[in-house]
Amino acid sequence: MATRYAALLRGINVGGGKKVPMAELRGLLESLGLQDVRTYLQSGQAAFTAGHGDEESLAADLSGALAGRFGFDVDVIVRDHAYLRSVLDDCPFPAGTLEPKQLHVVYFSAPVTEERFAEIDRAAYLPEEFRLGDRALYLYVPDGLGRSKLAEHVSKPRLNKGVVATSRNWNTVRKLVEMTEA
Structure with a gap:
């Protein structure tokens, strides 16, 4: 069963460093097999649907893909809709x-x-x-x-x-x- 998640990227596109264009982030997420990818603002939020993995493995996969694509480490937290709703x-x-x-x-x-x-x-x-x-x-x-x-x-x-x-x-x-x- 597919689940909706949000990825929270720490410390990108602030202060002139760690630039990650949102179009490239969307493409990177899609290359990981994630669907219905959307980004919000320029500060490191993306939503997607995944039919595989869990929050920790998805965060690790995305962090590794970001390092491979952009050449710098990015900490990533992934949370599902139910968790995000409960925080709200x-x-x-x-x-x-x-x-x-x-x-x-x-x-x-x-x-x-x-x-x-x-x-x-x-x-x-x-x-x-x-x-x-x-x-x-x-x-x-x-x-x-x-x-x-x-x-x-x-x-x-x-x-x-x-x-x-x-x-x-x-x-x-x-x-x-x-x-x-x-």
Whole structure:
């Protein structure tokens, strides 16, 4: 049975490095036998249908194909529609009343626990907040991500050691759900 997935590519097409044109990304996904491939914006989202594999094997296949095609490593997280829908539905913040720039989701390649972020004095960052979900961190930043000290802190490499982490704003979170609907 075929399943709809989204691939989240970390760190492409930002700051002048790791350029991956979306037309070439679509072609690369199709060359892997994936169907109904669509991309969103230039920042590394693609939706596709696969009749084989699972999230981890699809991510590994795509990461390897990207390295072979473009000559640099790209971390990839693949998630199915049901997971993406649950991230949207389980948001602990009032998403409907916030501007999309105020709410972000950091997707992780594996589960993370509260202990990973225990060093963060959450009260020191208020009104900014974060809450953990299933392989996701919900980040509320009232003044936007660019001005957020909390976002800077939760993205430190030592806090994300051993996992791939990539962030998306709330508009993109919603769009990924839409793109992966059957």
